[in-house]
Amino acid sequence: MAVEHQTFRISGMHCASCTSRVEEAIGLLDGIGQVTVSLEPGLARVAFDPARVGPARIKEAVADLGYTAEDKLEGQAALDREQALRQAETARQRRWMLVAWPLSMLIMAGTFRDFAVLRDVVPEALGRPLVLLLLTTPVVLGAGWQFFVQSARGLRRGVTDMNLLYATGIGAAYLIGVLNTLFPDAGFGGERAIFFESAALLTAFIILGKYLEALTRGRTSEAIRKLLSLKPALARIVRDGEEREVPADEVRAGDVVLVRPGERIPVDGEVLDGYSAVDESMLTGESFPVEKQAGATVMGGTLVKTGAFRFRATRVGSETALAQIIRFVEDAQASKAPIQRLADWVAGHFILGVHALALAVFVFWFLVGYRVFFDPASSFILSPGTLGAIGVFGFALLLSITVLVISCPCAVGMATPSAMMAGTGKGAQHGVLFKGADAIEATTKLDTIVFDKTGTLTRGEPSVTEVLTVAGIRREQVLGWAAVAEVASEHPLGEAIVRAARAEGLAVERPDSFEAIPGHGVEAAWQGRKLLLGTRRLMALRGIDASGEEPRLRALESEGKTAMLLAVDDRLAGIVACADTLKPFARETVAALHRMGLSTLMLTGDNRRTADAIARAVGIDHALAEVLPEAKAAEVARLQGEGRRVAMVGDGINDAPALAQAEVGIAIGSGTDVAKETGHVILLKDDLRDVVVALEVARATMRKVKQNLFWAFAYNTLAIPAGAGLLYPFWRLVVSPELAALLMAVSSLSVTLNTLLLKGFRPAFSDPARWEAGA
Amino acid sequence: MKRSLAGLRAPVVSLAAAAAFFVLARLFAEAPPLAVVGGSVWVFFLATIVTLPLLARRSGDRTDGEP
Numbered sequence: 001m002a003v004e005h006q007t008f009r010i011s012g013m014h015c016a017s018c019t020s021r022v023e024e025a026i027g028l029l030d031g032i033g034q035v036t037v038s039l040e041p042g043l044a045r046v047a048f049d050p051a052r053v054g055p056a057r058i059k060e061a062v063a064d065l066g067y068t069a070e071d072k073l074e075g076q077a078a079l080d081r082e083q084a085l086r087q088a089e090t091a092r093q094r095r096w097m098l099v100a101w102p103l104s105m106l107i108m109a110g111t112f113r114d115f116a117v118l119r120d121v122v123p124e125a126l127g128r129p130l131v132l133l134l135l136t137t138p139v140v141l142g143a144g145w146q147f148f149v150q151s152a153r154g155l156r157r158g159v160t161d162m163n164l165l166y167a168t169g170i171g172a173a174y175l176i177g178v179l180n181t182l183f184p185d186a187g188f189g190g191e192r193a194i195f196f197e198s199a200a201l202l203t204a205f206i207i208l209g210k211y212l213e214a215l216t217r218g219r220t221s222e223a224i225r226k227l228l229s230l231k232p233a234l235a236r237i238v239r240d241g242e243e244r245e246v247p248a249d250e251v252r253a254g255d256v257v258l259v260r261p262g263e264r265i266p267v268d269g270e271v272l273d274g275y276s277a278v279d280e281s282m283l284t285g286e287s288f289p290v291e292k293q294a295g296a297t298v299m300g301g302t303l304v305k306t307g308a309f310r311f312r313a314t315r316v317g318s319e320t321a322l323a324q325i326i327r328f329v330e331d332a333q334a335s336k337a338p339i340q341r342l343a344d345w346v347a348g349h350f351i352l353g354v355h356a357l358a359l360a361v362f363v364f365w366f367l368v369g370y371r372v373f374f375d376p377a378s379s380f381i382l383s384p385g386t387l388g389a390i391g392v393f394g395f396a397l398l399l400s401i402t403v404l405v406i407s408c409p410c411a412v413g414m415a416t417p418s419a420m421m422a423g424t425g426k427g428a429q430h431g432v433l434f435k436g437a438d439a440i441e442a443t444t445k446l447d448t449i450v451f452d453k454t455g456t457l458t459r460g461e462p463s464v465t466e467v468l469t470v471a472g473i474r475r476e477q478v479l480g481w482a483a484v485a486e487v488a489s490e491h492p493l494g495e496a497i498v499r500a501a502r503a504e505g506l507a508v509e510r511p512d513s514f515e516a517i518p519g520h521g522v523e524a525a526w527q528g529r530k531l532l533l534g535t536r537r538l539m540a541l542r543g544i545d546a547s548g549e550e551p552r553l554r555a556l557e558s559e560g561k562t563a564m565l566l567a568v569d570d571r572l573a574g575i576v577a578c579a580d581t582l583k584p585f586a587r588e589t590v591a592a593l594h595r596m597g598l599s600t601l602m603l604t605g606d607n608r609r610t611a612d613a614i615a616r617a618v619g620i621d622h623a624l625a626e627v628l629p630e631a632k633a634a635e636v637a638r639l640q641g642e643g644r645r646v647a648m649v650g651d652g653i654n655d656a657p658a659l660a661q662a663e664v665g666i667a668i669g670s671g672t673d674v675a676k677e678t679g680h681v682i683l684l685k686d687d688l689r690d691v692v693v694a695l696e697v698a699r700a701t702m703r704k705v706k707q708n709l710f711w712a713f714a715y716n717t718l719a720i721p722a723g724a725g726l727l728y729p730f731w732r733l734v735v736s737p738e739l740a741a742l743l744m745a746v747s748s749l750s751v752t753l754n755t756l757l758l759k760g761f762r763p764a765f766s767d768p769a770r771w772e773a774g775a
Numbered sequence: 776m777k778r779s780l781a782g783l784r785a786p787v788v789s790l791a792a793a794a795a796f797f798v799l800a801r802l803f804a805e806a807p808p809l810a811v812v813g814g815s816v817w818v819f820f821l822a823t824i825v826t827l828p829l830l831a832r833r834s835g836d837r838t839d840g841e842p
Contacts, residue, residue, distance in 0.1 A: 155827065164824065172817070179813075352825055359821040363796060366814050367804050393810035397817060 003033055006055055008044045010037065011085070012067040012150075018161050021154075025061045029053050039417050043072060045331075066153035086214055093211035096143035100204040103139050104197070107132055111197040129181040129194050136196040140174045144203040165351060166206050168358075169404040173199035173737060176397055195398065201738035202405060209745035212752075227326050227428070230282055230301035235266035238310070248300075251313050260308040267300040267316045274309025278302050283321060284431040284684040328433050328682070332424040337437035339416055339705060346412060354407040361724045362400035369725065370395050378732035381722075382739055399725045399734060406723035406740035407716060411747040415708030418751065422758040423701025430763060431684040432694045439680040442664050443698035445645050449593055449691065450636060452650035452658070453604035453611070456668055457618055457688070458580040462492055464500035465561055466577040468552060478574035480506045482566050485524040485531040488514040493562060493578050494522065521564060532567040533576070539565050546572055560606075560613025580610075582617060589688040590619045592764070596695060603627045603635055603658070632658035647681075649691055666691060693763040700761050708751045715747040785829075789822035 013019055019037040022044060026035045031052025037044040046058055055071070062069035110126035112118055125131055148171065151164040173195040180194050235248045238256040248266040251257060256272065259265055265278070277289035280302045289305045292298055298311055301322040317323065370392040378387050387395065420437040427434050434440050454460040467479045483501030486494030487508050501508050511524035511531070520541070521534015532542060536553065539546040544567050546553075552575060556563040561579040565572060590600050602623045604611045611625035627635055632648075636658050639646050648655065648662035651669075656678040659665025667679030669686030683690040721727075723735050735743075796818040800811040 155824070168821075168824070176813075352828060355821050355824045359818060359825065362814070362817060362821070366796075366806065367799055371803075371805055391810060392804060392806040393813050396814065400817070400821075 002050060003047050004050045005045065005047050006058075007072040008046065008055070008058065008062070008069040009072045009081075010042050010044050010062060010067050010069050013037075013039055013042060018067070021065055021161075022062055022067060025065050026058055029057060029061055032058075039414070044069065066150070089214040090211065093207055093214055096146075096207050097204070097211055100139050100143040100200070100207050103135050104200040104204040107135050107139075107197050107200045110135070111194075129177075129184075129191060129196075132194065132196040133178060133181050136174060136177065136200050139200045139203050140170055143207055144170050144199075147206070161351065165354060165404050165407070166202070168355070169401045169737060170199050170202050170206075172397060172401050173202065176394065180394075195394075195401070195737065198398075198401070198737040202741045205738065205741035205745050209748055212745070212749055224326055224329055224425070227282075227301070227322065227329070230264060230322060232264040232266050237313075249317065251316050253313050253316050255313045256310055257313055258308065258310050259304050261304050261306055263304050265298050265300055265302050265304065265311075267313045268320045269298055269311035269313045269315075271296045271298060272310045272312055274307060276307035276309045277305045279305050283325065325428065325433065325684075328435070329424055329428045332434050332436050332439075337416060337420060337441040337705070339441055339702075339709075350407070350412070354404060357407070357720070357724065358400045358403045361403050362396045365396035365399050365725060366392055369728075373729045373732075375732050378728070378734070380736040380739070381733050382736075387734070398737070399723070401737050402723040402735050402740045403720065405737050406719045406735065406744060411712035411715060411744075411751045412709065414748060414751050415712045416705050418755040419701055419704035419708055419758065422704070422755050423697055426701075426758055426761050427694065427697040430690070430693050430697065431687075432690055432697055433682040433684065434694075434698070435680045435682070439664060440698045440701050442645075443647070443681065443695060444702040446598060446647045446664060446695070448599050448601060448639060448644040448646045450601045450603055450639065450646055450648045450658075450662070451620065452632070452648070452655050453602050453606065453614060453623075454580065455651050456583075456649055457586045457602060457620075458582055458614060460580065462496045462562070462578040463581045464496055464576060465579045465581075466556065466575070467500075468575040468577070470549075470572055470574055473573050475574075476504070476506060478566055478576065479504065480508070481526075481529075481531050481568055481573065482533050482564070482576045483508040484511050484526050485514075485522050485533045485566075487511065488524075489516060489522055491516070491522075493564070496578050497576060530569050532570075533564050536565060539567060539572070542567070542570065544570055544572060548572075549575060557609065558613070560610035580614070582614070583686075583688055585687065585689045586618050588765075589692055592689075592692045593695075594619070594621075596692070598695075601639070603632050630657070633661040636661045666694060689763070689765050692765065696763055697761065700758060704755055704758055707754055711750055711754070712747060715743070719743055719747075785823055785827040788826045789819050792822040793819035 010022060013022065019039050023035050023037045026032055026037075026044065026046055029048075031049040033047035033049070035044065035046050044062070048054075048058070059069040106126065109118060109122045110128075110132050113122040113124070113127040144166070147163045147166040151161070151167040154161050155164060177194045177196040177199060180191060184191055232248050234245050235251045236243060236245050236258045237251060238244075238258065243258065251267050257266060257269060259276075261276075271292050271294050273294055276292045278292050278298060279289045280299060282303070283299055283301060292309065297314075299322065300315075300320040315321070318327075374387075374392075374395060376388050376390075380387075390398070416437075420440060423440055424434050424437070427440075434443075451457050464479070467475050467482075469475055469478050479497070479501050483498045483506065486497045487510055489495070498508055509526065511526040513525040515523045517523060517534065517538060519535075520538040521532070523533075524531045532538065532544070536546050536550075544565075546565050549565065549572065553563050553565075556575070556577045559579070561577040563575050563577045566574050566576060593600055600620045600622075602611065602615050602618070602620045604614070604623065604625055605628055606614075606625055608623075608625040611623040614620075615623035624635060632650075632655060636646055636648055640661075640663070646662045647664040647666055648658045649666040649668055650659055651667065655665075655667075659667060659678045659680075664681055665679035666681045666683060668683045668688070668691070681694050683694065719735075719740070723740055725734055727733050793815040797811060797815040800806060800814055801808075804811065806814070
């Protein structure tokens with residue numbers, strides 16, 4: 001079956017129950033694979049078989065539910081549209097607030113005009129039920145009409161969403177007010193059961209909540225907006241030998257592009273000539289400008305700090321590193337963590353439960369509660385006046401409405417996606433890309449970090465670590481002779497020796513003759529001297545006694561180093577030792593991971609001695625030696641079999657099977673060709689400390705998710721019993737519907753504000769005191 | 776036909792709930808007759824909201840399962 005993937009933008013979703021209904025409706029279509037619908041940022045990712053179902057049918061299924069599905073726009077166009085929609089929604093709710101709030105204040109004043117100072121200030125006419133009815137009607141049927149329309153649209157398709165809670169609550173309060181105003185003696189509680197202030201304030205508070213939501217929504221997608229803003233509008237290119245300015249989107253692969261200091265690089269490419277320092281921090285999080293000269297690669301969106309240069313465009317449009325990173329972050333933000341699926345399920349089923357509870361509350365207070373507990377002197381919490389002769393119907397209906405309003409699960413629905421969006425954005429800002437919300441959640445559950453050795457913990461290229469001499473010979477002489485002997489060699493150890501000699505300012509001349517002795521070393525002649533560099537076996541073959549150097553050789557080898565003996569004119573002159581060198585911050589990273597409570601392990605194809613030496617140098621707990629590349633995945637699986645939750649840190653391409661096998665595969669230093677990567681987490685920089693940053697971001701994000709969920713559930717757990725009248729038998733207090741609406745708005749707002757605190761996240765290594773203290 | 780009958784189940788169940796409430800309220804509650812009627816309407820309304828999606832989903836599942 002051919003599978004196509006498409007992302008649709010869904011408009012009109014308000015809560016988790018909306019997302020689960022859309023997911024369900026699309027999922028029921030024939031030919032649909034996986035469906036993920038996210039409230040934030042309002043996207044549906046669908047895998048489908050194009051032979052059986054098309055995008056048009058998918059959009060139709062969504063439209064049947066009363067929502068709108070459109071093809072997702074890309075890049076700046078998507079953000080512009082999102083911004084336009086948000087602005088329109090903000091303006092609409094602001095307009096309704098201007099209607100709802102002043103009128104609600106008047107209605108409140110009229111309702112409570114018999115209390116305290118209001119009696120002297122508020123005209124008597126304002127307290128008349130008919131006047132209150134006239135004032136409430138535009139609030140409920142104007143500002144609040146949107147809830148009736150949306151809930152009716154949903155209900156026709158069997159969808160119960162938050163709007164239904166609002167509509168039922170507001171509608172019932174308004175209707176009973178109308179009945180008791182027009183027919184005060186009908187037996188519905190009369191003038192004491194006119195809930196106009198409840199209907200009006202409910203509407204006003206809910207609209208305030210919607211206004212605040214529209215204001216804060218999309219703030220969390222700031223990461224993408226920032227990334228998009230990096231792309232310059234224009235590029236200066238040389239075409240047909242002529243320098244011209246063209247829109248950046250029109251640059252083609254192969255074009256020669258010119259950039260000057262202070263300009264942003266428009267596309268990816270390779271430097272042809274010139275010298276510059278480029279600030280890549282916006283893409284990789286690298287804090288220092290990176291030097292660029294001929295042959296170096298440059299990335300679109302990065303900033304030229306000093307020096308002008310020309311480069312040849314290699315990747316343009318959607319192929320650039322910047323475009324790939326944006327796509328990556330967008331995909332991650334549209335995905336769902338397992339914890340979010342649970343929250344969505346709860347929120348999705350909650351609304352029916354709330355209506356069932358409202359029904360039970362009404363029946364109880366009507367049949368039993370009112371008769372047993374009602375006291376006319378009782379009052380609302382934080383509200384003046386007593387309930388008086390509200391009547392059995394009015395009292396039971398009041399509590400039933402309060403339950404509907406107070407139970408709104410919007411905070412539960414928002415808790416996870418808002419934090420995940422903020423977390424993935426924060427990660428991207430520091431050069432850490434999470435492939436999905438599930439990767440963030442999995443990262444927080446890790447207990448073991450497995451490192452690949454070569455290329456991850458070590459540079460993967462040897463360098464000279466020691467130059468030892470015999471009596472009467474200087475260190476520079478040993479290194480210089482060894483370099484001359486090796487200068488014609490292509491062996492990595494030889495190259496390391498030549499590099500070391502040149503780094504110390506020694507002139508390395510070519511020998512008069514050179515011979516490589518495979519597996520043993522090299523032999524060269526230079527300025528009449530015979531130079532021999534290699535193993536103890538090579539010395540033995542040439543009859544040179546090296547037994548006196550045996551202790552020093554063994555000591556070096558026990559540290560995992562490769563020691564080579566140098567003989568000049570058949571007499572031992574010294575020892576040159578080489579080893580693979582550790583990458584910067586390898587030791588600090590491992591120490592930080594230990595302080596974070598994780599155990600560490602290293603996998604390498606090297607022999608046990610070298611493996612142990614590197615592990616000791618880095619401070620890693622265990623080293624597994626002589627593990628072939630293809631056996632690394634099996635080794636990770638074995639660790640998982642022991643019950644460990646494993647992250648594998650390695651090269652995104654060579655270690656692909658092991659990265660895929662691990663709970664979290666962390667591909668390090670892969671540059672910005674993120675599309676090729678296998679890992680669940682991609683570190684753009686070649687900086688081991690970013691492993692710690694990835695863990696920190698994930699932990700901070702999940703901490704926010706858990707805090708949000710805790711507060712959202714705690715709110716509902718405490719508020720619902722209070723709303724249902726559980727306090728009444730003891731203290732004769734009830735929660736008014738308007739207080740319920742205020743509490744509901746505050747709970748949603750607290751989740752949003754708590755998430756925004758993630759903005760202040762800084763990696764521990766940016767603060768030495770915190771880094772030392774253990775991230 | 777089967778679908779339209781299934782669609783009627785929610786109002787029928789809700790009506791039954793409202794009727795049960797009416798009877799219980801007349802027997803046990805100290806409420807004027809019109810309040811009992813109003814209460815029954817509210818019970819019918821909430822019961823419809825609860826049963827409509829539940830029964831629609833169940834009948835949908837069954838219909839989907841039919842050959």
